[in-house]
Amino acid sequence: QQQVKQSPQSLIVQKGGISIINCAYENTAFDYFPWYQQFPGKGPALLIAIRPDVSEKKEGRFTISFNKSAKQFSLHIMDSQPGDSATYFCAALAGGSYIPTFGRGTSLIVHP
Amino acid sequence: KAGVTQTPRYLIKTRGQQVTLSCSPISGHRSVSWYQQTPGQGLQFLFEYFSETQRNKGNFPGRFSGRQFSNSRSEMNVSTLELGDSALYLCASSEQGINSPLHFGNGTRLTVT
Secondary structure, three states: OOOEEEEOOEEEEEOOOOEEEEEEEOOOOEEEEEEEEEOOOOOOEEEEEEOOOOOEEEEOOEEEEEEOOOOEEEEEEOOOOHHHOEEEEEEEEEOOOOOOEEOOOEEEEEEO | OOOOEEEOOEEEEOOOOOEEEEEEOOOOOOEEEEEEEEOOOEEEEEEEEEOOEEEEEOOOOOOEEEEEOOOOOEEEEEOOOOHHHOEEEEEEEEOOOOOOOOEEOOOEEEEEO
């Protein structure tokens, strides 16, 4: 059973465009939502994270939007650049848990 | 600080063999977890060790096992390899705190023929 559903599986965006990746969850015990970025040949690295007490968190061109009632959260990459081409994983952790549940990932390609 | 180091980077094994993968965490990190990454299933949690004890375990068969040493280094072993075990195996370390970010190594690419 997939506890964190991520979409789309792949995404192609033109340079300068907005990339949007969505995730949904069912477990209301989740209370911490990190996003990881993985470049080819590398392990994932933490990009940005949010808690459900805020609806939005922005770090540079990357923004997480969180909708607690809908149990959905999304990553927006503004002014997407070819260097943003990578696989993005959303994740969720329940209170007191050390182990995140990952979405299946989104492969993002940004064309120059 | 040096990052998480995984060795070897690539492995080719034959069905039925066993394999041992190694992970050296970031200095000071006492939690080490292992993930299997495949194109179809994404990142799947194998197990997590903290202070030489397995603290969490994912839904993998008993052929997958691990251990952690007193210096926090960890090894993962897969016995009786199957073709479906071909994957990228990632190790991650983290500090003790809840919601501490995972720091991943670059993985070991295992191919079973």
